[in-house]
Amino acid sequence: MNTTMHSHIETILWSEDQISRRVSELAAEVSADFAGCSRAPIVVGVATGAFLFLADFVRKIDFSVSVDFVRAESYGSGTESNGAPTISLDLKVDINARHVILVEDIVDTGHTLSRVIKHLKSKGASSVSVCTFLDKPARRKVNVQLVGEGKFYRGFECPDCFVVGYGMDFAEHYRNFPYIGVLKPELYE
Numbered sequence: 752m753n754t755t756m757h758s759h760i761e762t763i764l765w766s767e768d769q770i771s772r773r774v775s776e777l778a779a780e781v782s783a784d785f786a787g788c789s790r791a792p793i794v795v796g797v798a799t800g801a802f803l804f805l806a807d808f809v810r811k812i813d814f815s816v817s818v819d820f821v822r823a824e825s826y827g828s829g830t831e832s833n834g835a836p837t838i839s840l841d842l843k844v845d846i847n848a849r850h851v852i853l854v855e856d857i858v859d860t861g862h863t864l865s866r867v868i869k870h871l872k873s874k875g876a877s878s879v880s881v882c883t884f885l886d887k888p889a890r891r892k893v894n895v896q897l898v899g900e901g902k903f904y905r906g907f908e909c910p911d912c913f914v915v916g917y918g919m920d921f922a923e924h925y926r927n928f929p930y931i932g933v934l935k936p937e938l939y940e
């Protein structure tokens with residue numbers, strides 16, 4: 752390998768420390784909100800992007816949760832959603848009559864989340880909350896419809912630019928970077 756590829760990053764938006772502090776706050780909020788439930792919620796991550804956030808988040812939740820993943824594919828290697836994601840990896844855990852916390856790296860147009868929420872609803876979830884690390888409301892095309900008493904949690908509002916790191920990729924690179932940054936535009940334009 753001829754480069755660490757950290758030089759491909761133009762700006763760091765959130766450092767590892769800032770991310771870690773915000774994840775702890777989110778987990779504390781979610782822990783408090785679900786503390787009174789008779790059955791713990793099921794945490795469902797959207798693969799692959801949510802894997803680091805999910806791992807950090809569930810370790811800060813103060814009760815036992817089940818963890819599962821779905822995969823929804825829409826993004827090839829480009830930076831634009833194609834608007835028609837399909838579910839290409841399904842749940843193993845039964846979510847019927849359970850509270851689900853859907854964990855995402857970033858909500859952009861909202862197509863992916865809407866598709867996954869519809870899927871979780873069809874599997875009988877009694878509520879679907881969303882916990883996304885980043886939210887890019889400026890680019891929203893479809894509203895995220897929560898299920899039942901579900902709530903929307905987000906780590907940070909993201910400016911309208913393409914970000915990588917902390918689980919998020921460009922062409923499957925940069926996911927393992929511990930911070931979130933903006934890629935130099937010449938790398939994808």
Ligand code: 5GP
Pocket residue numbers: 797800825826832855856857858859860861862863864912913914915916919920921
């Ligand atoms: P949406 O369907 O909401 O447009 O996009 C959702 C998915 O697209 C996210 O889960 C993420 O995987 C990807 N995505 C959206 N915006 C970005 C971004 O700025 N950077 C990266 N790396 N992926 C993004």
Ligand code: MG
Pocket residue numbers: 797798799800801855856857
């Ligand atoms: Mg994602």
Ligand code: MG
Pocket residue numbers: 800826919920921
């Ligand atoms: Mg991607």
